[in-house]
Amino acid sequence: MDQVEIFKALSNKTRLQILGWLKEPATNFPDQPNADFENVGVCVGQIQLKAGLSQSTISEYLSILQRADLISSTRLGQWTYYKRNKEGLEKLSEIINTEL
Amino acid sequence: MDQVEIFKALSNKTRLQILGWLKEPATNFPDQPNADFENVGVCVGQIQLKAGLSQSTISEYLSILQRADLISSTRLGQWTYYKRNKEGLEKLSEIINTEL
DNA sequence: TTGGCATATCGGGAAAAGTCGATATATTTG
DNA sequence: CAAATATATCGACTTTTCCCGATATGCCAA
Secondary structure, X not given: OXXXXXXXXXXXXXXXXXXXXXXXXXXXXXXXXXXXOOOOOEEHHHHHHHHOOOHHHHHHHHHHHHHXXXXXXXXXXXXEEXXXXXXXXXXXXXXXXXXX | OOHHHHHHHOOOHHHHXXXXXXXXXXXXXOOOOOOOOOOOOEEHHHHHHXXXXXXXXXXXXXXXXXXXXXXXXXXXXXXXXXXXXXXHHHHHHHHHHHHO
């Protein structure tokens, strides 16, 4: 994964917020029914609701974050759940600490 | 400083390279005459030479990095020297580790 | 198997970023 | 002070990003 793409993914207020929300899903998405935050994460609709942007925009933003390895997705039935990707964030931290 | 602006500053290959070069100035700018890397850093012309983009572009890039607190500048005579800003980078690391 | 949700993809218009050459400003030196 | 040099700023053009509505796709239930 290109480093520039990681930083581009983070260069947007809404995408940064989403990542922050997914760090504490139980706190930030108290209304998600049948939540299994640990294993699957939060579904697109809940994130969209909280972000207040269009469905297509949020779907796109989530895929940008996923391409940057910052989040990962699981499909369950008609829902796609996204969660924080610990490994990707650790790698980012590593880049900053060793290369910049 | 807005977090988004920090990540935007890093969302460009050349700017990322500059920051990397300034981490090891003695290695990356062996030709700078009268170099005082510790105290002042590297002058714009040397960075421009290495980056291979126009003078105006590099000047602008350096000011973007400075606005993001990732580097700092010192004017000495007709030269402006830029160096890595340790504190800003530590703060960035902190953001990633605690908020994302 | 059809209708209804949830999500993804597509196409586009507006805004921002990338990058340049030209010009302005500051500093040193003759 | 005038010329020379280093850097900053400006104006312009191209490319990318933002964000939307419309449409497509996938999945479930009746």
